[in-house]
Amino acid sequence: MKIIYLVIICLFIASHAFAQNESSNQNNELPFFIHESKRIPEFEREDKREGTFVTGLPRLEFDPIRGFGVGGNVFLYFNKTKEDPFFEYTPYRSRLNAELFVFENGRVRYALNFDSPYIFNSKWRLRADAVLWEDPNAQYWGVGRNTLNPLSFRDKTSGLNRTFNRVSDYEENLGIAELGNDGVYRTDFHYNHILQREQLYNLLAERVMMGGKLRFMFGYEALFTQFQSYGGKVAEEAVNLEGEEVEAISNTTLVEKQINDGTWERFNLAGFNNDNTYMFTSMLAAALIYDTRDFEPDPSEGVFLEYSHEYSAPWLGSQFNFNKFMIQGQYIKTLARWRGGKSRLTFAGLGAFGYIWGPKINFIEMWDLSSQAEAGGIMVLGGERSLRGFREARFMAPAVALINLEMRARFFDFKFLKQHIALGLNPFYDLGSVWDRPGDISFHRWQGAPGMGARIAWNQSTILRLDYANSREGGQFFFGFGHIF
Template sequence: MSDADLEKKKQGTFLTALPDVSSDPVTGFGVGVRSNIYWNGTRDDPRFAYTPYLAKLKVNAAYYTSNARELVLSFDMPYFKATRWRYKADLKAQQNPANLYFGSAEHTLEPLRLPSTPASGATYSRFDEYDKARKTLRSEQANEAPQVTDALSNRFMETEFMLNLKADRALGKGKWRILGGYEIQHLSYRTFEGTEAEAIDPSTGQTIKAPNGTSLLQRDFQQGRVYGVNGGWVSLLQTALIFDTRDFEPDPTKGHYFEIANEFSNPAIGSGFSFDKLFVQGRIYKKIPVGKRTVLAGRVAFGNIFGSKAPFFEFQDQWSPDGSINALGGKQSLRGYRANRFLARSLWFSNFEVRARIAETSFLKQHFSFAIAPFFDAGTVRDKWQHLSLGNIRYAAGGGLRIGWNQSTIISLDYGMSKEDNLFFFGLGQAF
């Protein structure tokens, strides 16, 4: 850490806890608590200037207006007992009925189209127009009620119970690390055929209730385009090679981060599915001579899923030891587009931010910093990694505010804009 930041680093054990008042365009408005207990040690500990903390316990619990709910426990110990080992354990239980599904192939790059509409049908350039069209009553198709709405046809419910254990070891002078982990999870899914939902009567324009039609996820499953809709047990072996020279993990001012991460799933290790996921990302943080503390941050990432029958839910995120990333769309990858708006077997994306600190203060023995963060995101997806290119890219841009609490806890507010949507995100932690 820089001398200026090291001087402000808090000693001992302390708690940062926030009422979880969050906002996400998909899961809605959330309330709960997000808390971190930190063990920082003392300044005479040789690790004090080089680790973000000696240990951290994260406890998150939240409930959202979409009826989503989650409980997350996470324990992290870097350089355990001054050795080269770092240990992490994560436990999660969550249920989310507001997950979005637009498909799991390259065609998701096309303009928005209703699940019940043929390829030659109407498309929508703005999400609000598309959302209104989804709710408009239409006539039945196979195995549907006489009049239905598609209001919930892009949604599905996921229920997850997960345990993850990881350990990594620093190599050489500590810049390189090798990681191994094991994760087991049980997943179940539900779509909303026949569920009463909001609808618009096209003859009067009034809002009424009507049964929901066949979901897009079920259509794709019935036509053999996706697998895994019935859920089940997923067992994963995780490995990663990491190069990390960041000066302070939660809010770096300089350094690089590079990783090659892999998840392997197979019935031989107790999984109901067989696939392999590869994710590669590189990040750079550079302090620039503008203002008191201005940092240019950038990331470029690539991911691919191997396995002809990989389950659809594995297309929705990229696993990283530094935190899984929803892709492609949402607050971690392509702000300005809904979460999982663009999905396929292969993808690349990039993010760039300028994080400029504008003020600092101390209050009740707590240190707070404030920074603005204009950003630019770009990315695309393909059905084969060999076809990844700089063509057919989706872009988003916007601005954010970063509030640092005792340096280790970062509160982020981002407003992203794209040609399809304008979205606001609020939560803990930075995008990268």
């Protein structure tokens, strides 16, 4: 792990040193053709910072699953000067991002990411990531199209099966501990939880063509995963029917039930080892991208089309064997501008479809739509980067479709302590669905949820995102970095 971190830091230093070397010979002419659609708009360039600088923010989050969280991101940017021929075409020449986040429930995530467009003044872009996390309450709501059904469980006050309209009522019922004939309390508090530990390392190279509008990507990913169930363990929270706190043992969880009842066998799922050993997924990844967006972190115009494919097989050293692809399209159009173009109203839409298949699928790979783009994969379906009104991984099956619609309004900008800040609002609507097979795709039983967000652009390249969405099952609030697409 230390070697990976060292490689990422060395890449950043090398790209920085090369850029400084070249600065004295700069003639403000591009070494090759870049299409005009990739040029950052003039009113955006006016506020783009030069040189090397740091942005970052301590973050305080609240997650209905994990409670309060604290942490932060620190971004180290290198932009060179306005004389650099790439200054008008890239959000940055290179960026190093360090992240650390700790939640109340014990979830920990730390990461180091490197990104350098047109590295060494070439047509290549290089990205590298090292990410480690542990989540004691990773969500498992089942797999298959039947996850679209309303939440249901035995009502512990009446003993009858019941459908729950709100996820809060459903989870409150699960948390009730019942006294067994053996005098031991048992609870379903962790019915939809698993303990997840992951280490992910990847390296991705990208070649630009057609003046930067067409990109071919290829790379390698090494993923180490470990999962455990709470079945048979003492739950950290339990109350009896009288509302008294008691010590209780966790009943069999949903993931254990679906493994035992043949659901996982039907979908060729594997990877839930339920012990302290890590399983290894070795993957090759490739993508073809057509991209005319004018500014990656916060575009005002453009189209983004991607076909992405991931492949894992034993000959790569992997313990799994599967294929996964995603097709996505994004359309971004500014409908109105005022204040000299600095304020704007922009429509942004995303449509994506993904499918995973194979004789032995690492089940965690069903959790996201594969993407080699800057924003990474899209978690399915639910949570802060897909259906924001539903719990993460609420709807999951081999075939997944997602639509996000947003109106991004930037109203005001100002300078504060030499930092450029822009403020805006972001109403949105998310919808999606899942199927067991691509042949089952239909327009029936799609799930949707509206929401409202706020955006704070910090020195243009750093976007702070605050979203609240409300669905049939309840509301959720998120705070993070970057647009969701």
